[in-house]
Amino acid sequence: MIKLPGLIDPHVHMREPGGEHKEDWQSGTRAALAGGFTLVLAMPNTKPPVVDSASFNAVLKLAESKALCDFALFAGAGPDAANLPALAERTAGLKMYLDQTYGPLRLDEMDLWMPHFASWPLNRPLAIHAESRTLAAAVLFAALFDRPVHICHVSKREEILVIKAARERGIPVTCEVTPHHLFLTQEDIPRMGGGFAEVRPVLASRADQQALWDNLDVIDCFASDHAPHTMEEKKGENPPPGFPGLETSLPLLLTAVANRMLTIDDIVQRCYTNPLRIFNLPAQPDTWIEVDTKAKWEIRAAAMQSRCSWTPFEGYPVQGRLERVVLRGKEVFRDGKVLAQPGYGRNIRERSQG
Ligand code: NCD
Ligand code: ZN
Ligand code: ZN
16 A cells, blocks of 8 residues: 555546536546545636636636535636736636637637737646647747746657657746557557547557657656546537546556556656646645555446546556545545545635745
8 A cells, every 4th residue: 555645637627517417526526536636627618618707706616616626727718818817816727729629719820829828927827738730839839938838638759759859948848648648549449439539639649659658758747638528429420529537547557557667756746746836736735645556456437436437448457546535634535435525625726826
């Protein structure tokens, strides 16, 4: 049994409001605790999206009454940047969607990016969905505006190499990689079946996957990009992109430790130390998780807390099991059971203005 800090997931989609049939603040934060995450940063592509103080306050109210784990909310960058900076202190950061994604928050023209880069405060990160050449443009913007950017869900060799080169030249770029891009490739698509394999960024080639493992030192964070959609939606006509990930991330990463592809310290750096620094988060007092690194089991969606009730890793043999979670001095998960009550989760931006 080993003890680790409460993990931080800097990229989750809670779906409430507007997508409660996929997930809501209660089911999503139950899934977080059952996955070893005591703090989640929630994305703004809800219905309606979080793009101003009215929509931000509405989601905050829901989250405060329902969340079981701690959280902060991203604001989303829309075409109008004027009123967002006033909200910044209360947010996890600003999310910018610059490529194809789920939801309405895509900014195509670079002239729409500029006011956000110019006016968003430096103590709150810019988290960016940008792939391939768009990612190179986002890196250029980090240099032009001389401000840190965090690149979400990096999946390709060309992307990790551009980030590496940018950092070697002192451009302030950090990045995250999802477990699904570390453990799945496009070769898994036939087995997964059409809509169930749909995700953005798409599952990449073996060479892309290998480049992520070869450049582990360039990867600052592991992020689940927990993006639940129901089985009916994934089976249907226009399957929305996204995988649930909160409850499979830690067991997959621990399995990589058992297989000597990662160390426990690699996990702690990327699921705690680096997200804490990059997103300027307060440490959670008296908070930790306990893990049995020897336990072998199989991933089963039926045993999960997420409402979406499927996983791309169904039946995967894993080694390493979460046994216990303590959040701010209270036992909130033990032996497969979530013990916290809705409303126990705190908005970590509430008091700290750090
Ligand atoms: C995400 C979603 O469903 O909200 N989908 C996905 O495939 N990753 C959107 C996103 O993270 O771009
Ligand atoms: Zn994205
Ligand atoms: Zn996402």
